Amino acid sequence: MKVADHAQRAKEFNKDEKRVDWHDETLWFIRQKRDRASHNIPQWEELRNTASQIKNHTLSNLHHYLQEFERNAQANGVTIHWAANAEEHNNIILKLLQERNISQMVKSKSMLTEECHLNDFLGDHGIEVIDSDLGERIVQLAKEPPSHIVLPCIHKKKEEIGELFHEHLGTPKGSADPQLLTEAARQSLRNVFLTRKAALTGVNFAIAETGEFVVCTNEGNADMGVHLADIHIASMGIEKLIPQRRHLGLFLRLLTRSATGQPITTYSSHFAKPAKGKAMHIILVDNGRSRQLGRPDFRASLKCIRCSACFNTCPVYRRSGGHSYNAVIAGPIGSILSPNFDMKKHADLPFASTLCGSCSNVCPVKIDIHDQLYKWRQVIVQEGYADPKKTVAMQVMAKTLASPTMYRIAGKAARTTLKYAPFVVNNKLNAWYLHRDMPEVPKSSFGEWYSKNRKNND
Amino acid sequence: MTSKEQILAAVKASQPDLKELPSLDFFYQDNLNQDEDLAQFIETVEFIGAKTYRVNSYEEIIAQLQQDFDLKGKRVISPLNEFSTIAEKYTGADNHTLADAELIILPTHFAVAENGACWIDDHLFDERLMLFIPQHLAFVLKKEEVVPTMHRAYERIAGKSYGYGAFVAGPSKTADIEQSLVLGAHGPRSLRVFII
Amino acid sequence: MKVALFIPCYVDQFFPNAAIATLQLLEKYGCDVTYPKNQTCCGQPMANSGYAHLTGGCDRNFVDNFKGFDYIVAPSGSCVLHVKDHLHDERFPEEAAKIRATTYELVTFLTDVLKVESFDASFPHKVGIHQSCHGLRGLKLAQMSELTAAPFSKPVHLLNMVSGIELIDLGRVDECCGFGGTFCVAEEAVSVKMGKDRVADHTLHGAEYITGVDMSCLMHMEGLLHRDNSAVKVIHIAEILNGGVR
Missing domain, CATH: 3.40.50.10420 (NagB/RpiA/CoA transferase-like)
Incomplete structure (x- = not known):
């Protein structure tokens, strides 16, 4: 967790x-x-x-x-x-x-x-x-x-x-x-x-x-x-x-x-x-x-000169505060340095980012901060520090999206649910719905529209 | 295995194949122009909270300082002979006795136009604390001693031997409380640069 | 030129109008467009969550669907960036490399490949451009505000050819909206706050529409606008360029 x-x-x-x-x-x-x-x-x-x-x-x-x-x-x-x-x-x-x-x-x-x-x-x-x-x-x-x-x-x-x-x-x-x-x-x-x-x-x-x-x-x-x-x-x-x-x-x-x-x-x-x-x-x-020097994907984090430009530009840091990182060094650079010290304790930090990339652009020594955040996510999952529930969900998702048939069924089901049983999604168990409405449900998917309207490619 | 051996062995095992050290030539393709550099220095150092004065003599500096400060009964210190009428020299062994210094006047080697900093090292003064302890600090800068950038600054001191040196840019300051700028954090509350 | 249309999964399911506009635009400019019907998803949702090792199935399906075209075009910066950075297929490494090199986000395809110089489109509205991070910093659709470099913007270049449109200025030209894939639910509080702030920048500057190249960011902001009963709408840039009168 x-x-x-x-x-x-x-x-x-x-x-x-x-x-x-x-x-x-x-x-x-x-x-x-x-x-x-x-x-x-x-x-x-x-x-x-x-x-x-x-x-x-x-x-x-x-x-x-x-x-x-x-x-x-x-x-x-x-x-x-x-x-x-x-x-x-x-x-x-x-x-x-x-x-x-x-x-x-x-x-x-x-x-x-x-x-x-x-x-x-x-x-x-x-x-x-x-x-x-x-x-x-x-x-x-x-x-x-x-x-x-x-x-x-x-x-x-x-x-x-x-x-x-x-x-x-x-x-x-x-x-x-x-x-x-x-x-x-x-x-x-x-x-x-x-x-x-x-x-x-x-x-x-x-x-x-x-x-x-x-x-x-x-x-x-x-x-x-x-x-x-x-x-x-x-x-x-x-x-x-x-x-x-x-x-x-x-x-x-x-x-x-x-x-x-x-x-x-x-x-x-x-x-x-x-x-x-x-x-x-x-x-x-x-x-x-x-x-850290021995980790090829992460050694560039050692180039940091502690200017904090990545803190100030980070839209997540600015709206979550330094103490939310629970690390000696907060912000984007802290999120790629901290897992090296204690991966279990800081497994959350590489996920505290939208990977917007502004941090890497302001970095005066061009550390690829947002790419390293992405790479730490992979390491943390591989090392078993991810929420097991999330892992199961991801496995299901990967399987569904790898199969065109399952994808079509799931997509249709999602749209049908939203249209005819919105209460299944529109409740406070859905983090999206707390402050955001779900998208309106279209009559058909693009795939369905295409089959009807571009016969030559069917 | 000592910690040193342990660290060095770990570093050696971890460091990647040698990467080339880049050339800095690009940063020396600048046009040197004394007047422009001096003008930029003045603009920059004033922007960061210092005062500058163009003067022709040390007498003018003394007159200006006497106009700016009520120095009666206050301790003024300078290693420069030119200020002997208003300043004492510090020759003590215990720098704690400098705690009551009101104004210290120091020479500088050169200034940097791009950031308003003045370089001073211990070839010009022998008590490091003098840059920090007085309520007010004044620098004397020769007008031809301005370089445009930090690259040129380090060109000046690249091979120099010193025990201590510093770039000083403006008075001591802090903005730690809600980003409100306050001059005079722990060091001098003001900096004057006399360009002679 | 043989162009394959890559419609990201969530666009396929929820925003078919953006996909239709993309198809029609490409056809208008003479492309021989095919929509490979067994396409699903590029795999980004898994990869960005740390499960890149689960994306092999998506990658193989993607390569099966998209090999053999001159170009692959999608109305999304984010999915295109993922394909360009991360698509691999041990069965067809050369095909995968070619796909990575020839996959384009729609706007870049219009400016850099088709070199479109005019649109038959009218959109008499005040419009704010949302620079999606992956489009901006990943695909360099416009100059990034952090850099000391000459300004340019491919979306602005195209939108300026639409008659009647008025592009508004923003306080923060390229701040993230907070969608971030699974970030939008995993970090719900910060995500929502980022989205609210981004939407407010547009509304305060008088936007009637927010447009952009990434439907995912727009979906996030639309969710907030709807909840707030705002009159401001989101619209994919393809829909504006494809004629656009609503």
């Missing part, structure tokens, strides 16, 4: 239609900003093509680039760790903190640490983590996961955030002014930045040639945390590598225009060496990525 899960949560979300409209329009507005920004760059499609090829090349030579990156980063004075899975990743971080008697850490946005459930893990070991990106801080205070990878609290209205800040940061009750709420977060988090000895960041791009990595933010929160701390820990999936520094020219042109329609994030920080007297550690994490 897994296939119904996204549908059930989406149905919940759709109970408040005004909110669905608001969510849809907010995200559509971002899609429009993305369109304006990309349409302004005449070489946009060339950028996508070339970036896609660079990523294809990198994945085909990842074994080499990982080692080149490690060598160059170590020469820069950076410590490299390798983590095969989430547990190892979390333990490396715990050890680094415990060795330094650190019990509080500030963290900027990192979907990888969400994937590894780092905050909960460290919390269980007595270490407090504060998320410093405003949106992430908001969902952290609300004890919710992010619903979007770039706009973590896009599902929340400002009044709800005002309520949350009133409770946690002491802002005046009933105040929902974004300016005022942001200022309150600024004051509160500034104090956090100034008192934390450890800072964790994600990694947007890592450069094999130089051993450096790039972190992109608009708020400056990653840098505020890092530069004030004694130790900077950067968590990165092994797929974040690109070969050369000059390749950043393409990726930084694509990333933010695709994400929010900005020409570039406010800060694109290039970390090559630790600052004097400070430590820099990079954790290279596999956690299923090498397995």
Whole structure:
């Protein structure tokens, strides 16, 4: 029965239609900003093509680039760790903190640490983590996961955030002014930045040639945390590598225009060496990525640069909300990444799409997202994660449609039923009929009409 | 088997046959025009929330800053000697002492017309936090130091050795609350770019 | 030119007028049209649901019916895309490959093969075009709004030759209607909401008719319009191009 899960949560979300409209329009507005920004760059499609090829090349030579990156980063004075899975990743971080008697850490946005459930893990070991990106801080205070990878609290209205800040940061009750709420977060988090000895960041791009990595933010929160701390820990999936520094020219042109329609994030920080007297550690994490790399149909999903353009354009995401996916990464890209982690849990996600294909068109690295959704559907059925009732129905349908005789009988029966016994179909057991009328029944099928009217071909 | 060996072995077994690295030549077929690039830079950086000023001297910059800010009793910091009349130099060992910086003035290497970003790396300043901690930030940019695109930008720094460098485009900002743009998220509330 | 008419199963059963209009159009422009009478379904409903392995019977039946023609034409983008992408037959691999290459959606056939330059058709109404996703992004019937590329539209090119027609602008030119095959029942809530929003875009911009190349999308929107007692109607593009006065 897994296939119904996204549908059930989406149905919940759709109970408040005004909110669905608001969510849809907010995200559509971002899609429009993305369109304006990309349409302004005449070489946009060339950028996508070339970036896609660079990523294809990198994945085909990842074994080499990982080692080149490690060598160059170590020469820069950076410590490299390798983590095969989430547990190892979390333990490396715990050890680094415990060795330094650190019990509080500030963290900027990192979907990888969400994937590894780092905050909960460290919390269980007595270490407090504060998320410093405003949106992430908001969902952290609300004890919710992010619903979007770039706009973590896009599902929340400002009044709800005002309520949350009133409770946690002491802002005046009933105040929902974004300016005022942001200022309150600024004051509160500034104090956090100034008192934390450890800072964790994600990694947007890592450069094999130089051993450096790039972190992109608009708020400056990653840098505020890092530069004030004694130790900077950067968590990165092994797929974040690109070969050369000059390749950043393409990726930084694509990333933010695709994400929010900005020409570039406010800060694109290039970390090559630790600052004097400070430590820099990079954790290279596999956690299923090498397995995905070994699936020819799905390896291109590893090209993702986490821009979220596919979220914003997806008509299903916009009308079902990020939490309906019940996955670390929601949206179309999440629906092709998540089954690799846990096929049973996420068997519903490749079906949460009409295969409209808009996701693949906005993808800055040209991942064939909607084709992969189609392919995951096949895999999920083959692996036995589909609803058995659906399987039986499909077998009957396939048999009927393969036989012209059975097809004619079934077609006639369907039309007869609709005409003479509509109550069999027009009831609330039929999901079509809940909000949609059935088509009117024609006098005859086209096949029947043709037999009467085009005798020569009979 | 260490995790490193394990990961590398898995990657090697999984990666497809080598695919070619594409050429980037296409992106260098641009016409360089200093005046146009500068004009585009100004338009773009103002659009993303910065202020720009065309100036002929550092005195003009100082006068403008004094006009824009009430700097009395406020901490102003710059590594540039030209600002010694209004700014101190930061030479400390503990950057937490920068928490009360009101205004920091920094030089930049060059700017990018297409996105309004300025590149600065630690050849020009030695405390990374200075880009982020002040309430207000000002950059000095030489007017001939504007490149049209990010491709040209990386051409400038392709072989450069630095410990840290950043493209900075406008003031710190967020739109996390209902997509309402707010300047001054965690970093500087404003950015001025003085084009000299 | 020998053309086989491929009428998708649901069009055959519920929308014979769209099929008749397609047949008459092709005949008008000189095609020698045959309707292979044992055709059923392309197999897409199973394949898109994850049961591509059950489509062998449909594929073989399709090849048996459609081999040996110059072209195969259907009034549907979605089914044509499925045939072009997924039709296989281990008995006749070459025939299957030829079918994949020569199967056309009606509008593309009219613009690219027959190169039709005029229609004897009048449709004095305000009409909104629904760009079906498979027609648009699969068969490239028009430029896709996501791309940085020159605009074009084959349906608009043809409809502009119909006298009296007024094509309306939409807020979102190519958003999905939410039909999506089994998606329309499996994800009922989102499907309906997508459909309502798409219909509202047309009605707010004054459409009297919504047209398109895919009857499945139109059936979905028609279901919503009927339930809402709306005066707005759906009509397959073949019916407009085939004379169209209602």
